[in-house]
Amino acid sequence: MREQPPLIEADRLSVDVPGRGLPFLRRAPLSILAEVSLTVRPGEIVCLIGESGSGKTTFGRALLGLVRPSSGRIEVDGVPLPDFSARSFRALRRQAALLFQDPVSSFNPRQRIGAMMAEPRAIAGVGSTRLADIVALAGQVGLSERFLARFPHALSGGQARRAAVARALSVTPRLIVADEPTAGLDVSVQGGVLNLFLDIREQHDTAFLLITHNLSVVRHIADRIVILYLGRVVESGRADDVLRAPRHPYTRALLDSEPVPDPTRRRAEPPVIGEVPSIARRPAGCEFHTRCPRAQPRCRSEAPVLADEAGGRQVACHFPLPGAVSIPAPGRRMAKS
Numbered sequence: 001m002r003e004q005p006p007l008i009e010a011d012r013l014s015v016d017v018p019g020r021g022l023p024f025l026r027r028a029p030l031s032i033l034a035e036v037s038l039t040v041r042p043g044e045i046v047c048l049i050g051e052s053g054s055g056k057t058t059f060g061r062a063l064l065g066l067v068r069p070s071s072g073r074i075e076v077d078g079v080p081l082p083d084f085s086a087r088s089f090r091a092l093r094r095q096a097a098l099l100f101q102d103p104v105s106s107f108n109p110r111q112r113i114g115a116m117m118a119e120p121r122a123i124a125g126v127g128s129t130r131l132a133d134i135v136a137l138a139g140q141v142g143l144s145e146r147f148l149a150r151f152p153h154a155l156s157g158g159q160a161r162r163a164a165v166a167r168a169l170s171v172t173p174r175l176i177v178a179d180e181p182t183a184g185l186d187v188s189v190q191g192g193v194l195n196l197f198l199d200i201r202e203q204h205d206t207a208f209l210l211i212t213h214n215l216s217v218v219r220h221i222a223d224r225i226v227i228l229y230l231g232r233v234v235e236s237g238r239a240d241d242v243l244r245a246p247r248h249p250y251t252r253a254l255l256d257s258e259p260v261p262d263p264t265r266r267r268a269e270p271p272v273i274g275e276v277p278s279i280a281r282r283p284a285g286c287e288f289h290t291r292c293p294r295a296q297p298r299c300r301s302e303a304p305v306l307a308d309e310a311g312g313r314q315v316a317c318h319f320p321l322p323g324a325v326s327i328p329a330p331g332r333r334m335a336k337s
């Protein structure tokens with residue numbers, strides 16, 4: 001049987017912005033995303049992780065055309081977008097929805113929640129905007145009918161997040177890109193939002209690209225993980241594999257930065273040193289070498305390539321951590337990156 005093409009595939013997607021400096025001098029462009037490749041298959045949950053400033057939000061926006069990519073390619077169901085024009089992305093956005101980091105700021109403060117949920121259907125001219133159907137839509141995200149008459153400011157953080165999900169779902173997207181979907185929520189409410197995503201996937205085979213730096217989100221929900229550092233992919237692979245045996249020292253450092261439940265547990269590696277460098281002053285060689293506890297002279301001069309490994313794993317490191325050889329797990333929905 002032929003393998004299904006990915007729902008969406010970004011191939012070496014880059015985003016450059018004009019550099020800062022005096023306007024009459026020539027300003028070198030700043031590279032925010034550097035040749036990031038990532039695929040999401042139907043029904044797959046991919047988590048894009050990295051520290052603040054690593055380019056996660058820019059990638060999510062570039063994928064949906066809210067930031068214009070400078071180069072690269074995007075394919076939907078194996079068919080490349082002809083170009084990065086607004087028209088091409090409009091067609092893509094009929095199949096995909098973006099959940100913003102701060103849902104309330106994306107709501108019209110004077111629009112009631114019910115009208116807000118119905119609006120995408122009215123604009124797209126698909127689906128019913130009858131009250132009974134909007135009540136059913138709200139029910140899918142666990143909001144009762146009484147919420148429909150409320151204004152956004154009257155919702156709690158968790159309710160606002162659910163309302164935003166309902167609005168996204170109203171036109172049954174095949175892909176939801178969610179930027180920090182649990183930021184600012186209590187842990188118990190976070191679990192509710194993530195379980196809602198799993199239910200939606202179960203019911204509609206919706207795929208998710210979750211942008212987060214919260215590793216507990218990743219542990220709860222991810223099929224596959226892609227790790228960004230300074231706008232580049234440094235490691236990717238099946239969530240179980242990467243979480244169990246990270247290959248890149250940066251991934252190891254991210255995992256080590258999680259609170260340790262057992263204070264007697266020793267860290268296997270020395271911790272990562274210092275701050276993230278500025279994208280305006282990218283280090284030569286491996287861009288992580290200035291913070292890497294394993295750096296060798298070669299790392300200072302030679303940039304590693306993102307190399308394929310067994311089990312759909314990729315890592316960009318001259319001296320990766322030893323890892324178990326990946327064997328495709330039977331029954332797992334997704335395998336390839």
Ligand SMILES: Nc1ncnc2c1ncn2[C@@H]1O[C@H](COP(=O)(O)OP(=O)(O)OP(=O)(O)O)[C@@H](O)[C@H]1O
Nearest residue numbers: 017032050051052053054055056057058059213279
């Ligand atoms: N239009 C722009 N002009 C200049 N720099 C920008 C622009 N947009 C983003 N950046 C820079 O690009 C980098 C990546 O930003 P981005 O918001 O994508 O990162 P992030 O990983 O999502 O961070 P966070 O978790 O804090 O949202 C940051 O250093 C940011 O300051």
